[in-house]
Amino acid sequence: MEWFTAPDYWLSRLLFQRALAVIYLVAFLGAALQFRALLGERGMLPIPRFVGRVPFRHAPSVFHFHYSDRFFAAWAWTGCAVSLALVAGLDSRLPLWAGMLLWLVPWVMYLSIVNVGQTWYSFGWESLLLEIGFLAVFLGNDEVAPPIMVLFLLRWVLFRVEFGAGLIKMRGDACWRKLTCLYYHHETQPMPGPLSWFFHHLPRPFHRVEVAANHVTQLVVPVLLFTPQPIATAAASLMILTQLWLVLSGNFSWLNWITIVVALSAVDFGTGAPDVSDAPRWYEVVVLAVAALVLWLSYHPVRNMISRRQVMNRSFDPLHLVNTYGAFGSVSRVRYEVVVEGTADDVPREDSHWLEYEFKGKPGDPRRWPRQFAPYHLRLDWLMWFAGLSPAYAAPWFGALVERLLENDPDTLRLLHRSPFPADAPPRFVRARLFRYRYTTWRELRETGACWERTYVREFMPPSRLATVPARRS
Structure with missing residues (x-):
């Protein structure tokens, strides 16, 4: 034919x-x-x-x-x-x-x-x-x-x-x-x-x-x-x-x-x-x-x-x-990000020394400029964006993520840009807080070097710890 x-x-x-x-x-x-x-x-x-x-x-x-x-x-x-x-x-x-x-x-x-x-x-x-x-x-x-x-x-x-x-x-x-x-x-x-x-x-x-x-x-x-x-x-x-x-x-x-x-x-x-x-x-x-x-x-x-x-x-x-197929049938007017933090303190307080986990692609540190990753797909980072839209999106997996961070699980940490805790000293507690992020203006960028400005909104997850806390290595 x-x-x-x-x-x-x-x-x-x-x-x-x-x-x-x-x-x-x-x-x-x-x-x-x-x-x-x-x-x-x-x-x-x-x-x-x-x-x-x-x-x-x-x-x-x-x-x-x-x-x-x-x-x-x-x-x-x-x-x-x-x-x-x-x-x-x-x-x-x-x-x-x-x-x-x-x-x-x-x-x-x-x-x-x-x-x-x-x-x-x-x-x-x-x-x-x-x-x-x-x-x-x-x-x-x-x-x-x-x-x-x-x-x-x-x-x-x-x-x-x-x-x-x-x-x-x-x-x-x-x-x-x-x-x-x-x-x-x-x-x-x-x-x-x-x-x-x-x-x-x-x-x-x-x-x-x-x-x-x-x-x-x-x-x-x-x-x-x-x-x-x-x-x-x-x-x-x-x-x-x-x-x-x-x-x-x-x-x-x-x-x-x-x-x-x-x-x-x-x-x-x-x-x-x-x-x-x-x-x-x-x-x-x-x-x-x-x-x-x-x-x-x-x-x-x-x-x-x-x-x-x-x-x-x-x-x-x-x-x-x-x-x-289809994409962006609705567009968010405001950006919310879930910021995950840990502390080595035995008793978690607001004034404890909380250290932030940095993800590879999703916004975190306001001074850290976004990187190019596509066509490679950072799956956890994308799901963290959905978590910022609604806790319901994160319900099936967020608790497991926190548990792995409390264990300093190497496979989970490899998905992140940086963990603030050494491999032999995991955090005692991990918490998550919701922030509103907005792009800085040209003037703010020149003055601060930050591409983002963020404002605390509310608690996303209270400080949590493992049921059985591993002993500290000396």
Whole structure:
């Protein structure tokens, strides 16, 4: 079938596949480095406890059959190795069927992690990576030209990501309709980046233009993805530029980067494909079957997207094959941060010598400038932002975090930028307090060198200690 393939998109496929492999690598690396404190046998939300109460059919994962910290580590590091092989282009050196199986491996492996990741893996970009990773299995390699159906399925994903985000904004917070959300967003976003302070201080009329441009990019431009070239390329390119702007303004894990990656698949670089064979019949049948499956599974995401009660970032099947997306349906006007402190005093008082724990990404010390971490995802830091919004978000894991800090647990401390206590002398008590943070002005920054100004609001958690206090080492 001559219509089945699109030879002019071979470079688009190549860039898409290599970039997607890099994102897989970042995802597996984050899992390998963070899982022990978050999900391990002594983690805040242990996987063994989760698989004991959630059946396999609701969350398919290899860890239903066996779990140990050593096994999870081997699983995650193997995922890194497979991702590196894909970055190097090993799939292109294999027969078509073997290349497809190689792309299937990281999808299966990461699905096993996401499905037991609980609240640590509840972000939309996890499902987005799985949905795009699944389609990548059927995109082929150098033996055949890219199949048109898979290319359009990738555009269908990109459409839902952008259009869904646009709709949730228009239906959600009134500041999106008033074009005023960016008066607050750069200051109150989950994890500011090194340039976020400067973005916040852009003139307010410019912020209004930004919001209006965002609405055009998310509500109008996505429709153009399904028009003939070069209009589709122009639409995808505009989305890429918008996402790069967002990359500069904050730390959103790999959300912006994977959106850029899938947009690359819609760009026609105008270069012909090298010599390729005709697609084998079995491959055509498999691709058409996958296309039919995706269209069938799209019913619930589409129904959600057009609903007045639209929800963000929802998976409708346990394999995360077709999902619904969205971001920032509401924007906080004020930034609250939970500051965690410990003391070595035997009796905790307000005038005790309280020392603050420093996180890697979330604001803490007002003089410490935000760092760039994306596309790497600091999961604990993101959840601490949610804790500042409401203690209910932190209820499942915050008590366990405090317990690990009281024990000076090495795996937990590795998630932090700095612990104020030496390894052999854990704190006697740990408490948490809620502060309001705001960006300093240009004048305050010059005078104090601090990018944040913070004000105490209330107690978040009273001073707490272990039931059995370990003896001090002499």
